[in-house]
Amino acid sequence: RNADAPVTLDNCADEPIHIPGSIQPHGAILVFGSAAQLVSWSVNAPALLQWPAPPVLLAAVDELGLDAAVVEKIRACLQELEDGEAPASMLETMIGAQDFDCIVHGHEGLVIVEYECREREADSVATFALKAHTAIERLKRQKSVAALLASAVDQVRQITGFDRVMAYRFRQDDSGEVVAEARLDTLDPYLGRRYPASDIPAQARRLYVINTLRMIGDMGYTPVPMAGRAGAAPLDMSYCVLRSVSPIHVEYLRNMGVQASMSISIVISGKLWGMIACHHMAPRRVPYAIRMACDVMAQVLAASVQSLETRERAALTERAAEVRTRVMQSLLHVDDVAAGLTACAAEICNSLGAGALVVMHGGRVVVHGPVPADVVAAAVASMQSEDTDVVERSARRDWPAALQQDCGKWVGLLGLRYDAAANGWLLALREEQVELVRWGGKPDKEIAHGPLGPRLTPRGSFAEWRETVVDQAEPWEPTRLLIARQLLAEMHRASITRHEQNDRARA
Numbered sequence: 001r002n003a004d005a006p007v008t009l010d011n012c013a014d015e016p017i018h019i020p021g022s023i024q025p026h027g028a029i030l031v032f033g034s035a036a037q038l039v040s041w042s043v044n045a046p047a048l049l050q051w052p053a054p055p056v057l058l059a060a061v062d063e064l065g066l067d068a069a070v071v072e073k074i075r076a077c078l079q080e081l082e083d084g085e086a087p088a089s090m091l092e093t094m095i096g097a098q099d100f101d102c103i104v105h106g107h108e109g110l111v112i113v114e115y116e117c118r119e120r121e122a123d124s125v126a127t128f129a130l131k132a133h134t135a136i137e138r139l140k141r142q143k144s145v146a147a148l149l150a151s152a153v154d155q156v157r158q159i160t161g162f163d164r165v166m167a168y169r170f171r172q173d174d175s176g177e178v179v180a181e182a183r184l185d186t187l188d189p190y191l192g193r194r195y196p197a198s199d200i201p202a203q204a205r206r207l208y209v210i211n212t213l214r215m216i217g218d219m220g221y222t223p224v225p226m227a228g229r230a231g232a233a234p235l236d237m238s239y240c241v242l243r244s245v246s247p248i249h250v251e252y253l254r255n256m257g258v259q260a261s262m263s264i265s266i267v268i269s270g271k272l273w274g275m276i277a278c279h280h281m282a283p284r285r286v287p288y289a290i291r292m293a294c295d296v297m298a299q300v301l302a303a304s305v306q307s308l309e310t311r312e313r314a315a316l317t318e319r320a321a322e323v324r325t326r327v328m329q330s331l332l333h334v335d336d337v338a339a340g341l342t343a344c345a346a347e348i349c350n351s352l353g354a355g356a357l358v359v360m361h362g363g364r365v366v367v368h369g370p371v372p373a374d375v376v377a378a379a380v381a382s383m384q385s386e387d388t389d390v391v392e393r394s395a396r397r398d399w400p401a402a403l404q405q406d407c408g409k410w411v412g413l414l415g416l417r418y419d420a421a422a423n424g425w426l427l428a429l430r431e432e433q434v435e436l437v438r439w440g441g442k443p444d445k446e447i448a449h450g451p452l453g454p455r456l457t458p459r460g461s462f463a464e465w466r467e468t469v470v471d472q473a474e475p476w477e478p479t480r481l482l483i484a485r486q487l488l489a490e491m492h493r494a495s496i497t498r499h500e501q502n503d504r505a506r507a
């Protein structure tokens with residue numbers, strides 16, 4: 001994308017959001033070079049910091065009349081920068097009657113000083129530490145990922161007062177789902193909604209891994225441009241709190257009636273696992289200290305999610321072992337294998353995360369689940385052309401061409417051939433994702449949109465998501481595939497034993 005070309009729906013993944021060249025107006029930025037000289041500033045700085053005259057380029061930090069504590073912090077930051085990066089630190093300062101949170105960090109050889117206006121009397125830092133502590137204690141008590149996220153959105157809503165707080169979780173294909181929500185009663189529920197990967201483009205995800213919190217205080221804001229040396233490279237604002245955000249995203253939120261937003265990354269093993277996303281229907285800013293409390297909480301949340309996910313996977317494999325035992329009993333001790341396996345069908349489905357199961361054995365076919373007869377026939381027929389013991393299909397295009405329509409909405413299939421001699425197959429089936437997820441919003445509330453049209457609305461997002469997953473079931477997850485292979489291995493052994501017993505009986 002040419003730097004001057006406008007951002008559109010088609011090129012928004014190329015928008016360099018870390019160098020917007022402007023900030024949000026609820027504060028001002030000063031930038032210093034390695035000799036503590038002023039190299040750049042936001043054009044609102046003179047007014048906000050009450051300077052008698054506009055600043056002179058390359059003015060020394062001592063000549064600007066800044067608070068002594070701030071100057072000291074800038075010098076300390078410069079020192080730290082000599083070893084690379086200098087993470088943010090904050091001090092409170094007052095200019096005239098205005099309170100500021102002054103946040104200083106070093107990046108790529110520059111010291112960036114952000115004066116963020118504080119509108120409300122914030123509680124003392126000690127109160128925040130206490131609130132964060134309480135929230136974290138609650139989080140640590142949760143026994144499942146679902147309960148953990150439900151608790152997290154409640155805590156964040158209590159601490160920040162946002163109208164809506166959601167846990168937004170990314171799936172294998174980078175699409176997202178709202179998996180927990182705390183909201184004002186009068187708002188539409190968003191729980192369960194799906195969004196395409198493109199709603200949070202790749203460069204934004206990358207940025208959100210390294211900088212885990214962002215806030216837009218007022219969607220109606222007018223960006224404040226930066227000033228400084230003509231032709232200088234634009235300031236890298238990756239770690240700035242005042243960074244002006246993508247106009248596309250602002251339009252998206254405004255279309256939803258959102259006037260302020262904040263989101264916090266949930267990063268696990270260096271990957272963006274999800275976000276806590278907050279909306280407010282009126283402009284709203286949350287003081288830096290509260291944001292940091294939320295950020296700490298999100299880190300504890302990430303660690304807890306990781307350990308609970310490990311535990312949940314272990315529980316799943318343990319339950320699968322029990323299912324295996326019962327399946328073995330049917331194979332070894334029941335005369336009618338198809339009937340025996342069908343008796344375990346609900347457990348097998350559960351264990352594989354399938355919606356239905358077809359059992360084939362010696363020409364007999366038994367179905368567990370709401371699968372129409374013609375679909376069963378198609379699934380059975382499609383096994384004829386397979387000569388492996390594990391068949392994995394997640395999409396319509398994975399089926400033999402002639403049967404792609406006949407499989408209906410049951411496009412996901414995991415076929416396990418447990419007894420080749422008896423043409424014995426277990427066919428676990430999954431429905432198309434769109435069959436399982438339906439639009440839950442009220443259409444009349446979703447019609448407002450801005451210049452870029454209806455794509456940037458929840459409804460537009462849902463339609464886009466549908467497009468990307470049409471004819472696809474949820475892919476079989478690595479844990480489920482492992483469980484399937486373990487089940488199959490034991491079934492092979494049992495089948496061999498069974499054939500040997502039959503041979504002996506016949507001899």
Ligand code: BLA
Pocket residue numbers: 008009010012013015017166176178190195198199200201204214215216244245246248249252261262263264275277455456
């Ligand atoms: C950023 N998109 C974001 C962010 C969220 C979402 C949470 C982080 C910024 C923030 O905290 O507000 C997406 N927000 C959602 C979703 C929900 C929500 C899905 O509340 C669901 C309830 N966005 C689009 C499209 C494009 C796009 C179509 O929908 C591009 C074509 C771009 N989204 C976009 C960009 C950013 C973004 C560029 C980065 C904003 C920034 O940090 O500058």
